[in-house]
Amino acid sequence: MAEPALLIEGLSYAYGRGTFALKDVSLAVGAGSFTALLGPNGAGKTTLFALVTRLFESPGGTIRIGGIDLRREPAQALGRMGVVFQQPTLDLDLTVRQNLLYFAALHGIPRRTAEARARESLERLGMAERIGETVRALNGGHRRRVELARALLHEPALLVLDEPTVGLDVPARRAIVEHVHALCRERGIAVLWATHLIDEIGDGDRVVVIHRGRVRAAGPVTEVNRATGADTLTESFTRLTAKEAA
Known part of the structure; x- marks a missing residue:
């Protein structure tokens, strides 16, 4: 099988002693796929992106970009990735x-x-x-x-975007969401898109639901809904991030 555009295995990160922002996170993003990292504010999405872009470094776990280990060959791995951060950088x-x-x-x-x-x-x-x-x-x-x-x-073969539509109006949000989906279809670019907005995710997308630093579900939207017994992703998300799921 082809190497995923992004492979994360056993990734954890703590702020201070014992305060984990991420705990044993694993996920994969295949070539040409749109994968939404969905979680409420404070779920750990931005921390994960900081690790993937090497702003932070985790003492454990593995991040591979196009089969290249980020820790061992950072320049080569990062060269295969395009990034849009949550905060503007122009x-x-x-x-x-x-x-x-x-x-x-x-x-x-x-x-x-x-x-x-x-x-x-x-x-x-x-x-x-x-x-x-x-x-x-x-x-x-x-x-x-x-x-x-x-x-x-x-x-790049991989594009990662950390809540790129925050603060935009609905037409601007929709235009960017549609353009990035087109990049996946037409150019085969793999996308990891962090969001807390469920309407940015289509039924044909893959989704990774993260809550309190842990992955609660991962897979195509239809499979996540089936696993939770829900009819919609909104309902699945509610069930997966309920207090008893913590």
Whole structure:
């Protein structure tokens, strides 16, 4: 079988003594799949993303990106991944083009190639005409689109997004959700999408429900619903994150 785009096994992380944000978490994201990491606020989603992006390091467990061990070969593993963090990370006083080209230079992408990829990504996102504007002049939804375009410049096999639609209105949220699903279908990119918003997850997606630092269920939405005896993902989520499930 092909190696998953992302494989996490036995991952734990504690803040201070005995205060576990994550406890023995394991999950896999296959090539071309949209996997939603679904959990309430404080469930451990952001901590997991910090470990996957190596902002934090866990003393135990394994993270493999495209078969490459993140701890042993961090540069090679991270090079296969694109990231959109929950907090915006664009330089507000640079133009869209300058932000993208700076990121491309950090990845060693030749200038001509970077220009072509930047324009292509922005066109797919309906942002080509904004390339010369400063990021400060853009609204929240457009800034998110630029961050997504930036994350794709080095053509990663895996895209991880930590609650990327927080603070956006419904049309902007929907546009980004639909675009990322299209990336999975059309380009075979694997996606790990952290959210607490169930309406961002489709019936054909995979879901990992996390609660109080532990994985409560994982698999296609239909299978999770079957396992919990629920008719909808909303109902499954309610049952899996109830107090007695803690």
